[in-house]
Amino acid sequence: MTVEEFEEFYAQAVARLTGQLYVMTGDLQEAQDVVQEAFVKGWIRRRQLERDGHPEAWIRKAAWRLAVSRWRFRRRSADAWHRGSGTPEHVEPPDPGHVVLVEALRELPAQQRRTLTLYYLCDLTVEQIAGETGLSTSTIKTHLVRGRAALAHRLEDPRMEEAPDV
Incomplete structure (x- = not known):
């Protein structure tokens, strides 16, 4: 998979995958994070993604595994669970x-x-x-x-x- 092909794949799939992981995890920020991280892993393995023929499934599966791994880490570490960037000034309900x-x-x-x-x-x-x-x-x-x-x-x-x- 060339750089251009991967960029096109990313542009077409990122919103859809983020939405899917949001429903799976129930946390939009978490979904955005794990999908981005999965795409980074996919970038490193883009030739494998091309060979497998199902890059979106690979990214979704990698993102799910990252989310599960994060849940496990948070259970073990209260400090990691409590960290955050603060709340925005005004958020629509x-x-x-x-x-x-x-x-x-x-x-x-x-x-x-x-x-x-x-x-x-x-x-x-x-x-x-x-x-x-x-x-x-x-x-x-x-x-x-x-x-x-x-x-x-x-x-x-x-x-x-x-x-x-x-």
Whole structure:
């Protein structure tokens, strides 16, 4: 992958990947950080990305692993968890529906949240999700069914329980 090809790939994929990781992690700043870091790793391995043929999946998987690694580090180090850059002077309040959805997603187990994101936002098939996560297709289907049911309950929307079978 040439420099120009990588720059074009970055321009086309960064916003989409950041959005996907935001849903997976529930933290926009964290999503931005891990996606950027994953792209740096991808830059170093851009020839491998070209050979593999699925650079976006590689970046998404690397970003997810970075997020998980960061969570583990924060558990071990209270100092790392407490550091921050301060709050902005004025921030517009988020849309109430967005807040409810993000809170409902945060209550799901991380693997269910990741599976729902890969299926609904990334538009991956059950088989593709299994390949990316290393889980069996039956486990992916279970995560999807349970995740949809949990969200429907948390969001009190009976239509979500009627989602099409996977």
